Amino acid sequence: MSFYETVFITRQDASAAQVEQLTEAFSGIVTANGGTVTKKEQWGLRNLSFRIKKNRKGHYTLLNIDAPAPAVVEMERNMRISEDVLRYLTVRVEALEEGPSAMLQNRNRDGDERGGRGERGGRGGDRFGDRPRRSFGDRPERGDRFGGDRPDRGDRFGGGDREPRHVAGNEGEQA
Numbered sequence: 001m002s003f004y005e006t007v008f009i010t011r012q013d014a015s016a017a018q019v020e021q022l023t024e025a026f027s028g029i030v031t032a033n034g035g036t037v038t039k040k041e042q043w044g045l046r047n048l049s050f051r052i053k054k055n056r057k058g059h060y061t062l063l064n065i066d067a068p069a070p071a072v073v074e075m076e077r078n079m080r081i082s083e084d085v086l087r088y089l090t091v092r093v094e095a096l097e098e099g100p101s102a103m104l105q106n107r108n109r110d111g112d113e114r115g116g117r118g119e120r121g122g123r124g125g126d127r128f129g130d131r132p133r134r135s136f137g138d139r140p141e142r143g144d145r146f147g148g149d150r151p152d153r154g155d156r157f158g159g160g161d162r163e164p165r166h167v168a169g170n171e172g173e174q175a
Contacts, residue, residue, distance in 0.1 A: 001035065003096050004065040004072055008079055008088035009058035012045060019059045022084060027063065029075045035067020038096055043103050052086045062103070064096045 010019050027037040043060035079088045
């Protein structure tokens with residue numbers, strides 16, 4: 001017999017009890033055809049990357065199966081027929097995983113589904129780790145910002161020796 005991992009997604013408006021009934025029905029098909037389901041994991045209601053049959057979310061379920069190929073074919077046929085199943089994917093694997101899958105390990109490690117951000121605290125915290133915070137006294141002077149005076153640019157910030165081209169009261173002079 002071969003090892004398979006099957007993940008299927010059910011509609012978002014299906015209840016947890018309905019998802020459990022579907023899982024039991026699909027495992028019953030596998031066992032009736034001479035296989036065994038070694039693990040059943042409910043990953044819960046998760047967002048979909050794109051809409052599938054007008055659904056934005058779906059209930060994800062993982063089944064680890066040790067069964068002959070005809071049992072898996074029959075299970076997939078029933079998944080295609082079911083209106084509650086949005087998508088399914090069955091992959092043949094060399095060995096079945098022991099313990100929780102990667103999806104459940106991430107959820108258990110973080111304690112929530114937000115990705116382990118932890119306590120966020122107030123805004124403006126130490127966002128950049130070990131880098132020291134700059135104070136206003138550490139800022140370079142305007143002329144030093146580009147590595148000192150730039151004679152090719154002249155005095156761009158006022159206070160230079162140039163005379164203005166046109167000043168009120170100097171109408172007779174040419175600029």
